Amino acid sequence: MNPIQTVIDLQEVDGRIRELEREAKDLPRRKALESARLKGVSASLEVARNQLAAAQQRIQESEQEASAAKDRVRELKILQASASSNKEFQQLAMAIEGLEHEADEAEARAYAMMDEVPRLERAVKEAEEKMSGETGGVDDFCKELDERLAAVKEELAQLAVERTEKAKLVNPRTLLYYERLRAKRWPVAVPLNADSVCEGCHLVVPPSTEQMVEHKMELVACTNCGRMLYRDL
Numbered sequence: 001m002n003p004i005q006t007v008i009d010l011q012e013v014d015g016r017i018r019e020l021e022r023e024a025k026d027l028p029r030r031k032a033l034e035s036a037r038l039k040g041v042s043a044s045l046e047v048a049r050n051q052l053a054a055a056q057q058r059i060q061e062s063e064q065e066a067s068a069a070k071d072r073v074r075e076l077k078i079l080q081a082s083a084s085s086n087k088e089f090q091q092l093a094m095a096i097e098g099l100e101h102e103a104d105e106a107e108a109r110a111y112a113m114m115d116e117v118p119r120l121e122r123a124v125k126e127a128e129e130k131m132s133g134e135t136g137g138v139d140d141f142c143k144e145l146d147e148r149l150a151a152v153k154e155e156l157a158q159l160a161v162e163r164t165e166k167a168k169l170v171n172p173r174t175l176l177y178y179e180r181l182r183a184k185r186w187p188v189a190v191p192l193n194a195d196s197v198c199e200g201c202h203l204v205v206p207p208s209t210e211q212m213v214e215h216k217m218e219l220v221a222c223t224n225c226g227r228m229l230y231r232d233l
C-alpha cells in the first residue's frame with residue numbers, strides 16, 4: 001500500500017466534513033433570505049391596502065367639498081332672490097358662478113379617483129392571494145431547511161468519530177504536517193501528474209522531488225505550495 005493512503009483516507013473524511021460545515025453555515029442564511037422575501041410580500045400588501053384607503057379617502061373629501069360648495073350656492077341663490085340692488089345681484093351672481101365651478105372641479109376629482117379604485121382593489125386582492133400562497137410555502141420550506149440542518153449536524157457528529165479513527169492510522173509526524181497545512185491549503189495531499197506538475201499549485205516540481213514521489217516516500221512536499229505529493233495510486 002502507498003504510505004500516503006492513510007492521509008488520503010483522512011482527507012476524504014475531512015472533505016466531507018468541509019462540505020457539510022459549509023452547508024450548515026449556508027442553511028440559516030437561506031432561511032433568513034426566505035423570511036425576508038416573505039416580509040417583502042407582506043410589505044407589498046400593506047402598500048396596496050394603503051393606496052386603496054388613500055384613494056377612498058380622497059374621493060370622500062372631494063365629494064364633501066362638492067356638496068359644501070353646492071350648499072353655499074343654494075344659500076347665495078336665496079340671498080340673490082331678495083337682492084336690494086342690481087350691484088348686489090351681480091356680485092352674488094359672480095360668487096355663485098365661482099362656487100359652481102368649485103363644485104364641478106371637486107366632483108371631477110372624485111370621479112377621476114373612482115376610476116382608479118377597481119385597479120387598486122385588484123392590486124390588493126392579488127397581494128392578498130400572493131401572501132396567503134407564500135405563507136404556507138415559506139413555512140414548509142423553512143421546515144425542510146431545519147430538518148436538513150439537523151441531519152447535517154448528525155452526520156457531522158458521525159464524521160467526527162470516523163475522523164478520529166482515520167487520524168489514528170496516520171504516522172504522527174505526517175499527521176502533524178497535514179493538520180498544519182490543512183488550515184491554509186485544501187486539498188492537502190494532491191497527485192503529481194505525469195508532467196511533474198503539482199495538481200495543487202499547477203507548477204512543475206524539481207526532478208529530485210519527483211524522484212522521492214516515485215520512491216513512494218511518505219512525506220514529500222511540493223517545493224512551491226507545500227502540499228503533500230503522491231503518484232496516482
Ligand SMILES: [Zn+2]
Binds near residue numbers: 199201223227
Ligand atoms: Zn504545489
